[in-house]
Amino acid sequence: MRKSSWALSAAAAGAAVAVLAVPTITTDRSHGDTAVTAVTVNNGKPILLGPQKAMTFPLVVEARDDSGIRSVDPVGVWGPNYGVLKVGPMRCTASSATESVCRGTVTVDPVEKQIFNDEAGTWFVDLQVKANDGDRYVAKTAGGFSLKRAAKLSGSGVPAEAKAGQKITAQGWLARAFWSDNRFHGYKDGVAYLQFRPEGSHRWTTVAKAVSTGSGTVKATVTVAGPGDFQWYAPGDKWTGDAVSAEMPVAGGR
CATH class of the missing domain: 2.60.40.730 (SOR catalytic domain)
Structure with missing residues (x-):
């Protein structure tokens, strides 16, 4: 069934895995000095998706906080006409005492009807970054990328x-x-x-x-x-x- 209802948002938000709820994955607000310094999807290149073959592409989030980064969770991506895709678990590696690079992947399969023609265009990363001291950064448009029809x-x-x-x-x-x-x-x-x-x-x-x-x-x-x-x-x-x-x-x- 096509993802065309706001009811999907509530269901996704209640799931145990890191699934996007449209248009936001959390009702929490940012507080403290946690910040996202970069979001990169598919190494900065447009995603050209064909009609049959599934694609998996990388998502990288760079963040900082004076206490260090604990996690990027929940996280998801969303696009036009209620398009929504799941992001795999983000694994964070500290690059310094205050900064971390967190990596995950997104898979989209047109055969499984995870995406439709009118959902091509500009997509966004929706996330919450949590710091070790309890601070957090929340944004539903933390980064953008192009997902196009090949x-x-x-x-x-x-x-x-x-x-x-x-x-x-x-x-x-x-x-x-x-x-x-x-x-x-x-x-x-x-x-x-x-x-x-x-x-x-x-x-x-x-x-x-x-x-x-x-x-x-x-x-x-x-x-x-x-x-x-x-x-x-x-x-x-x-x-x-x-x-x-x-x-x-x-x-x-x-």
Whole structure:
């Protein structure tokens, strides 16, 4: 059953494990000098989740207090439309008498219906940090991260050989993960750029822009400048990851 009710919050808050309650895991308030100095999810990189494969990514919380850090508990992550994911136990290691680094992991499995299409976007870390002297730091947005629907992009239509000045029409198919049915489907109104890299060069140059149709098709007609490689590149957006097609080489025609 989809997580769409505030009743889930109360149930999660009462669980024995460290589970997030939406939108906050505790009614306690911060007091004392306990502070969070950094929160890092997935090493600072966006999480690009496909339609079928579960992903586990790291969560690191750095905190300090003049008496030292006892624990980060409870802790969870939450996102758009009541999205909620469990965080595994946080293990804290003291880096000094006053500072600790606490590490845990988050697992998300689209097949198990732990996430839905409209929950892609910006997510937040909700936590309570407890110090040895009883002080605590509480925040429902202690850190943020991007959890996006993975995309893929294919390319076709580039001939194996073409003379300089010849017009060609490159095509592609832009798709993104649908967590609802665990498949890739064409992505409508996505932006993709056709890029070209001359033979012997390492630099890609954008030569055309296309917006995908309802089925995810992109198409562009360009003039061949000489031998090299074409590729499609889609930068993605707040909800969808980036994607690049396989290279499509073209040799100089005779």
